[in-house]
Amino acid sequence: MTDTERHEADVLVIGAGGAGLRAAIEARERGLRVAIVCKSLFGKAHTVMAEGGCAAAMGNVAEKDSWQVHFRDTMRGGKFLNSWRMAELHAQEAPDRVWELETWGALFDRTADGRIHQRNFGGHTYPRLAHVGDRTGLELIRTLQQRIVALQQADHAETGDHESRLRVFAECTVTELLTDGGAVAGAFGYWRESGRFVVFTAPAVVLATGGIGKSFQVTSNSWEYTGDGQALALRAGADLVDMEFVQFHPTGMVWPPSVKGILVTEGVRGDGGVLRNSRGERFMFGYVPDVFKGQYAQTEDEADRWYDDQDANRRTPDLLPRDEVARAINTEVKEGRGSKHGGVLLDIASRLPAEEIKRRLPSMYHQFKELADVDITAEPMEVGPTCHYVMGGIDVDPDTGATAVPGLFAAGECAGGMHGSNRLGGNSLSDLLVFGRRAGIGAADHVGGLAARGGRRPAVHDEDVDAAAELALAPFARAAGGVDEDGAAGENPYALHADLQRTMNDLVGIIRTEAEMTAALDRLAGLRARLRDVVVEGHRQYNPGWHLALDLRNMLMVGEAVASSALRRTESRGGHTRDDYPTLDARWRHRVLVTHTRTDGPADPVVPRVAVDVAERDPMRPDLFALFELEELEKYYTPAELTAHPEGGTP
Amino acid sequence: MTGPSDSRVVRVWRGDADDGELVDFQVEAHEGEVVLDVLHRIQATQAPDLAIRWNCKAGKCGSCSAEINGRPRLLCMTRMSVFTQYDEIVITPLRTFPVIRDLVTDVSFNYTKAREIPAFVPPPGLGPGEYRMAQADVERSQEFRKCIECFLCQDVCHVVRDHEENKSAFAGPRHLMRVAELEMHPLDTADRVPAVQDQHGLGLCNITKCCTEVCPEGIKITDNALIPMKERVADRRYDPLVWLGRTISRRRD
Ligand SMILES: Cc1cc2nc3c(=O)[nH]c(=O)nc-3n(C[C@H](O)[C@H](O)[C@H](O)COP(=O)(O)OP(=O)(O)OC[C@H]3O[C@@H](n4cnc5c(N)ncnc54)[C@H](O)[C@@H]3O)c2cc1C
Ligand code: SF4
Ligand code: SF4
Ligand code: FES
Numbered sequence: 001m002t003d004t005e006r007h008e009a010d011v012l013v014i015g016a017g018g019a020g021l022r023a024a025i026e027a028r029e030r031g032l033r034v035a036i037v038c039k040s041l042f043g044k045a046h047t048v049m050a051e052g053g054c055a056a057a058m059g060n061v062a063e064k065d066s067w068q069v070h071f072r073d074t075m076r077g078g079k080f081l082n083s084w085r086m087a088e089l090h091a092q093e094a095p096d097r098v099w100e101l102e103t104w105g106a107l108f109d110r111t112a113d114g115r116i117h118q119r120n121f122g123g124h125t126y127p128r129l130a131h132v133g134d135r136t137g138l139e140l141i142r143t144l145q146q147r148i149v150a151l152q153q154a155d156h157a158e159t160g161d162h163e164s165r166l167r168v169f170a171e172c173t174v175t176e177l178l179t180d181g182g183a184v185a186g187a188f189g190y191w192r193e194s195g196r197f198v199v200f201t202a203p204a205v206v207l208a209t210g211g212i213g214k215s216f217q218v219t220s221n222s223w224e225y226t227g228d229g230q231a232l233a234l235r236a237g238a239d240l241v242d243m244e245f246v247q248f249h250p251t252g253m254v255w256p257p258s259v260k261g262i263l264v265t266e267g268v269r270g271d272g273g274v275l276r277n278s279r280g281e282r283f284m285f286g287y288v289p290d291v292f293k294g295q296y297a298q299t300e301d302e303a304d305r306w307y308d309d310q311d312a313n314r315r316t317p318d319l320l321p322r323d324e325v326a327r328a329i330n331t332e333v334k335e336g337r338g339s340k341h342g343g344v345l346l347d348i349a350s351r352l353p354a355e356e357i358k359r360r361l362p363s364m365y366h367q368f369k370e371l372a373d374v375d376i377t378a379e380p381m382e383v384g385p386t387c388h389y390v391m392g393g394i395d396v397d398p399d400t401g402a403t404a405v406p407g408l409f410a411a412g413e414c415a416g417g418m419h420g421s422n423r424l425g426g427n428s429l430s431d432l433l434v435f436g437r438r439a440g441i442g443a444a445d446h447v448g449g450l451a452a453r454g455g456r457r458p459a460v461h462d463e464d465v466d467a468a469a470e471l472a473l474a475p476f477a478r479a480a481g482g483v484d485e486d487g488a489a490g491e492n493p494y495a496l497h498a499d500l501q502r503t504m505n506d507l508v509g510i511i512r513t514e515a516e517m518t519a520a521l522d523r524l525a526g527l528r529a530r531l532r533d534v535v536v537e538g539h540r541q542y543n544p545g546w547h548l549a550l551d552l553r554n555m556l557m558v559g560e561a562v563a564s565s566a567l568r569r570t571e572s573r574g575g576h577t578r579d580d581y582p583t584l585d586a587r588w589r590h591r592v593l594v595t596h597t598r599t600d601g602p603a604d605p606v607v608p609r610v611a612v613d614v615a616e617r618d619p620m621r622p623d624l625f626a627l628f629e630l631e632e633l634e635k636y637y638t639p640a641e642l643t644a645h646p647e648g649g650t651p
Numbered sequence: 652m653t654g655p656s657d658s659r660v661v662r663v664w665r666g667d668a669d670d671g672e673l674v675d676f677q678v679e680a681h682e683g684e685v686v687l688d689v690l691h692r693i694q695a696t697q698a699p700d701l702a703i704r705w706n707c708k709a710g711k712c713g714s715c716s717a718e719i720n721g722r723p724r725l726l727c728m729t730r731m732s733v734f735t736q737y738d739e740i741v742i743t744p745l746r747t748f749p750v751i752r753d754l755v756t757d758v759s760f761n762y763t764k765a766r767e768i769p770a771f772v773p774p775p776g777l778g779p780g781e782y783r784m785a786q787a788d789v790e791r792s793q794e795f796r797k798c799i800e801c802f803l804c805q806d807v808c809h810v811v812r813d814h815e816e817n818k819s820a821f822a823g824p825r826h827l828m829r830v831a832e833l834e835m836h837p838l839d840t841a842d843r844v845p846a847v848q849d850q851h852g853l854g855l856c857n858i859t860k861c862c863t864e865v866c867p868e869g870i871k872i873t874d875n876a877l878i879p880m881k882e883r884v885a886d887r888r889y890d891p892l893v894w895l896g897r898t899i900s901r902r903r904d
Contacts, residue, residue, distance in 0.1 A: 040712075041714065044706050044800075049709070102779065103782075105771030109789075153770060193755075222708070223706065256681075258684040367709055
């Protein structure tokens with residue numbers, strides 16, 4: 001395949017969302033030549049859809065806020081399973097990352113004294129989310145995109161070529177990572193437009209491909225979210241962690257059917273919106289779990305006073321972490337107190353003046369008006385849980401984003417650890433900036449280190465390129481062969497996808513049981529077999545059926561990782577709820593489930609098999625551990641672990 | 652539409668850079684659906700290789716731009732219910748940009764133009780975290796930053812629609828608005844007025860407001876960005892002293 005188009009870079013960034021762009025900027029600023037590859041047009045990555053805000057303890061609205069409080073909230077939200085080092089770095093560095101955006105031209109909403117305004121969100125003790133109305137992700141991605149353009153302009157001034165150090169390959173999908181002696185050497189992909197293949201060679205690759213939501217039927221995620229990065233990493237030899245933890249956002253649209261799953265920002269509740277069941281009751285007061293008792297208001301009066309005076313009152317349980325709210329809605333609907341179309345009601349109309357709603361939540365107003373004929377300033381919205389975010393992801397070194405594969409780094413939603421079992425709203429955008437930058441540094445240092453040691457750059461092997469090309473073309477080869485011997489036409493990728501989504505939704509959704517997990521794994525095995533017969537029509541030029549057929553490889557691998565991990569964890573925690581093991585189990589708090597590709601058994605090159613092992617999370621550093629009250633930790637930790645606390649536990 | 656579910660004929664342009672034609676599809680449309688849903692159904696059941704761009708399906712990413720009955724629109728924000736039983740539904744690619752395949756066009760023009768506009772120039776001596784701006788002062792630029800880069804305004808503007816020859820000299824409404832956004836940014840220190848006329852082609856715009864009419868974000872492109880920029884240009888051209896005075900006062904504060 002020597003005639004395949006080839007490009008060389010120092011750092012290849014796969015993904016042009018917040019994490020990928022921030023990594024690329026950092027590597028370029030450190031003098032390296034960077035290539036960015038993404039499936040959509042530049043500026044359309046999923047990050048553009050983020051609404052509510054970006055969490056950073058700047059203390060602009062609540063002076064008492066600090067990184068320590070943000071760190072504690074993040075650990076609490078994740079039910080203490082988080083990589084504490086990531087949570088620490090994140091809380092410490094997020095303010096600098098947000099301020100830096102202002103120097104690149106971002107325009108956040110302002111406080112009265114001209115600083116960046118911060119809004120309330122679930123699980124955050126203080127108003128902490130920097131935002132622009134309810135279109136914060138757009139501001140973030142546009143600012144990073146414009147920063148890339150600024151750097152390209154600087155390069156142009158110096159070299160006469162905009163793309164001498166930073167080049168974006170848009171609408172180009174990577175299907176395989178290429179390795180050399182175990183180290184990453186580059187990537188193989190195709191141009192969506194032409195279907196032609198392309199090979200990138202680079203001694204460092206940063207995965208920033210986002211999430212997995214398109215494996216579920218009801219989701220807030222776009223077609224891009226097919227778990228590519230997670231599957232690419234697995235196939236290259238890296239591990240995934242925490243894949244059982246999938247976040248179902250409590251408030252997705254439920255009606256009309258065509259918009260089911262589209263997100264309704266938590267900002268609605270942050271700004272005063274409340275949840276009610278069909279009887280008009282504010283049901284969340286009945287769902288404050290023991291671990292959060294005492295931290296949330298117990299009466300509607302107190303909850304309402306909290307918006308104005310947060311020192312004297314406790315916050316409304318409408319703003320409990322997302323896993324709690326999603327489960328509560330699920331129960332209300334199951335017990336017959338749901339709304340007309342199987343959700344609950346989210347009411348902002350009776351809480352704020354119409355003008356104020358339009359000013360603070362313009363895109364929500366627009367979205368309901370246009371898509372559901374609902375005027376949210378006059379009527380309540382109907383909402384229900386939607387698959388939104390995956391906490392699990394590629395196992396990385398907290399400080400550098402390095403994976404177990406030399407030269408391979410990961411950041412953003414495709415990386416795991418930071419959010420533990422449940423992510424707080426707003427903590428993703430800040431995660432992208434903090435760890436995107438760190439992965440950019442990690443990759444730059446790796447390339448620098450290689451040069452300093454006089455090391456050879458890993459080389460791409462022709463046979464690997466040929467193998468990747470053959471796998472990519474397989475769906476056409478079968479089409480050319482026409483119907484197979486027994487006369488059955490091949491599998492339609494759209495039908496396979498729909499089956500996969502239904503399986504994940506019905507069996508690996510919010511509430512899980514052993515029997516369902518086992519059934520899910522069975523069905524996934526069936527889908528794996530059917531994928532071998534997938535057939536696509538037409539030619540290679542911009543062919544979405546073909547693209548989907550290739551994405552299905554990744555969705556299946558990741559689906560198996562989620563179901564296998566969920567089967568293994570016999571407790572309920574954050575984004576993983578087992579009906580057969582309904583409570584937290586302290587013995588599971590320090591255990592991390594690690595997914596890797598399987599080396600035993602029959603090999604399946606199309607969808608390599610995965611296995612899940614149990615590993616131990618390192619105990620929290622003592623100074624961080626001491627930031628928590630012993631009394632709180634007792635709800636999560638085993639007595640033996642608590643002896644490490646300065647107040648000592650009784651062993 | 653009449654009932655909760657309906658069968659409709661949708662005419663979709665199919666083809667590539669060389670050749671193409673309208674193809675009729677008979678397809679189900681359910682209550683509440685948007686045009687993109689119906690195109691997805693065609694993809695899943697009749698034409699698996701039908702090329703469409705889309706991402707968010709909620710009017711947030713600006714990917715799904717096309718023309719419906721000749722009008723530039725987002726496929727994901729156009730409800731099927733806006734068409735009566737008797738309306739034709741004809742879906743064609745954006746006309747101003749070269750077709751790649753079916754409804755997908757080559758929009759690289761817009762990315763090239765974006766690069767020609769000098770980036771934000773921060774005030775010297777103000778570090779990260781030290782920026783202070785009043786909400787009232789950022790609101791104007793914030794309106795322009797709502798832009799989702801759907802390029803519908805670029806598509807509709809008659810300066811470049813069917814006028815390939817103007818493309819090199821004209822940035823288009825989206826990017827002229829980007830210049831305005833930076834010009835009105837309270838802390839940007841560059842002077843952008845001469846270039847907006849001389850390099851980005853503001854003079855070619857004759858304020859027809861077609862761009863404003865198609866903008867799915869409801870941005871008042873013409874009134875709030877283009878006309879004020881034209882005024883700034885006019886001020887300078889007629890009276891150099893105004894320019895001098897402004898520059899000096901701007902440097903002072
Ligand atoms: C509707 C919605 C609202 C949200 N609101 C908030 C919020 O208010 N606050 C918050 O903190 N978080 C929010 N989130 C979560 C947050 O937006 C995402 O987690 C985050 O944007 C992910 O960013 P990323 O950089 O990791 O990936 P993305 O922005 O998703 O980017 C992934 C990139 O990888 C590319 N890619 C993927 N696979 C391949 C491949 N095989 N080859 C080449 N390129 C590939 C894609 O094209 C894309 O460019 C929200 C999410 C949704 C869906
Ligand atoms: S107002 Fe100007 S930019 Fe807008 S469509 Fe008319 S001529 Fe084009
Ligand atoms: S200004 Fe409006 S129409 Fe033009 S690209 Fe932006 S969002 Fe689209
Ligand atoms: S799909 Fe994003 S705007 Fe239509």
